[in-house]
Amino acid sequence: MKKISIFFLGLLALTSCKNDPDNAAGEIAVEQEQKIEPVSDDVLASAVIYEANIRQYSPEGTFDAFTEDIPQLKDLGVKVIWLMPIYPISETKRKATGDLSIEDIEDPEEREKYLGSYYAISDYTDVNPNFGTKEDLDELVETAHENGMYVILDWVANHTGWDHQWLKDHPEFYTQNEKGEPVDPLNPATGESWGWTDVADLNYDNKELWKEMTEDMKYWIAEHDIDGFRADVAGEVPTEFWDQAVVEVKKIKPVFMLAESEDKDLFHNSFDMGYNWEGHHLMNEMAQGKVTVKAWDDYMKKIDTTYQQDDYLMNFVTNHDENSWNGTVTERMGDASEAMVALTYTIPGMPLIYSGQEYDMDKRLKFFEKDTIPKAKGKMWPVLEKLGELKNSNPALHGAKEAAPHNRIQTSNDAKVLAFERAANGDKVVYVANMSDKPVEFTMEVTGNFTPYIGKKDFELTENGNYKFGPWEYVVLVNN
Incomplete structure (x- = not known):
């Protein structure tokens, strides 16, 4: 409807110009659609990112079904939507179950239920027909923009599915064995297969590949107003490729780049944010009693010395890999x-x-295979809603290029109690948690006038600074 309205606005403007003797040049003033402001560090500083698994998000598994829910994601403070791969999936060597591919499944009906890995792409410039059409995707992006959210695509530059046209037209784009046959990705340390047998490894020694891959990335920015990319196994692709590709993409408009990596070298030019993999694994280990808070403290000190001041990471308790292969949040963290x-x-x-x-x-x-997430709001929705509001609005939690500092608060039981403060522009946020499965009693000094925001409901700051927390009990405090 909006495109039709703009067309008629153009006709009206044209008629107006013909009747306007002062418009000698015949200029046409057409009202433009209002766009979301360009993605920027200021916006990202207070952002929450949402990973959308289109296939499993709804019973329909379509763009349209997800688009319907985009407005309510604002309630969770979401400002960036990351779409898992939306492209057609290769049929050849498609993953089925265990080590089997669909070629190993004899029953035709059984074969049909295996939809393959999102990361075995047959065409970088098309969409999976199971999800809908490109017009449906455009509606998703437009809805996100209208609600103040940016949309980034999952970009799989390390490999393609076995049906990709490049395997026929450009076999030189692929890593080949001694027989000249394309191979699936290999572990560089051992030379053995990672087991990703449904994909063929791309060879970035070939600079023509760089050009083709970059053009495919530019397509989505120029033609579908996408706002950036999450780069799958970013560290397995040469950093020099990303550097030149991002320069080319940014000639179209500013973009946000997320690397599935915590390699600090990727942040120098190409990527805005990486994965906090080490921090995630430590959270799992603390929850499972395998390490104490000291391990976390050591890690935070390591972060301060390893990364540049303007580097930042994505923090998570789950994602598509963790959920499907390593367990649910409850399984891992209880x-x-x-x-x-x-x-x-x-x-x-x-x-x-x-x-x-x-x-x-x-x-x-x-x-x-097809699956579906639950859609009933229970305990976690209001928790994420409240945390998202704090993240969006409180400068003390800003976390992008100019992150508010993180200062450890010492307690009498630092092996079990994690406490820290972040502050900016007079705003302060304090996090305190018992990171153990036993009750703890401890002392700490927090000065100032603070109010519990979420967590332990009966928490009060005391003059003697003595506190009791139950197993895994926490509180987030904000200053008044």
């Missing part, structure tokens, strides 16, 4: 889950919500 979620919002960086997390999802989503 009763510590909510304290860990709150931690991802209060440390420097950007918190992630994965499809279903907001609905207390407690199952592993199938990866190669």
Whole structure:
């Protein structure tokens, strides 16, 4: 409808110009659609990112079904939507179950239920017909923009599916064995297959590949107003490729780049944010009693010395890999889950919500078959809503290029109690948690006038600074 309206506005403007003797040049003034402001560090500083698994988000598994829910994501503080790969999936060597591909499944009806890996792409410039059309995707992007959210695509530059046209037209784009045959990705340390047998490894020694891959990335920015990319296994692709590709893409408009990596070298030119993999694994280990808070403290000190001041990471308790292969949040973190979620919002960086997390999802989503997330709001929705509001609005939790500092608060039991403060422009946020499965009593000094924002409901600052927390109990305080 909007395109039709603009067409008629153009006709009216043209008629007006013909009747206007002062418009000698015949200029046409056409009212333009209002766009979302360009993505920027200021916007990203207070952002929450949402990973959308289109296939599993709804029973329909379509763009349209997800688009319907975009407005309510604002309630969770979401400012960036990351779409898992939306492209057609290769049929050849398509993953089925275990080590089997669909070629190993004899029953035709059984074969049909295996939809393959999102990351085995047959065409970088088309959409999976199961999800809908490009017009449906455009509607998704437009709806996101109208609601103040940016949309980034999952970009899989390391490999393609076995049906990709390049395998016929440009076999030189692929890593080949001694027989000249394309191979699936190999572990550089051992030379053995990673087991990703449904994809063919791309060879970035070939500079013509760089050109073709970059053009495919530019297509989505120029033709579908996409706002950036999440780069799958970014560290397996030469940093020099990303550097030149991002320069070319940014000639069209500013973009946001997320690397599935914590390699600090990727942040120099190409990427805005990386994965906080090490922090995530430490959260799992703390929740499972395998490490104490000291390990976390050591990690935060390491972060300060390893990364540049303007580097930042994505914090998460789950994502598509973790959920499907390593277990649900409850499986991995148990009763510590909510304290860990709150931690991802209060440390420097950007918190992630994965499809279903907001609905207390407690199952592993199938990866190669159709599945569906729950859609009933329970305990987690209001928690994420409140944390998202704090992240969006409180400068003390800003976490992008100019992150508010993170200062450890010493307690009498630092092996079990994690406490820290972040502050900016007079605003302060304090996080305190018992990171153990036993009750703890401890002392700490927090000066100032603070109010509990979320977590332990009966928390009060005392003059003697003595506190009792139950197992995995936490509180987030804000200054008045």
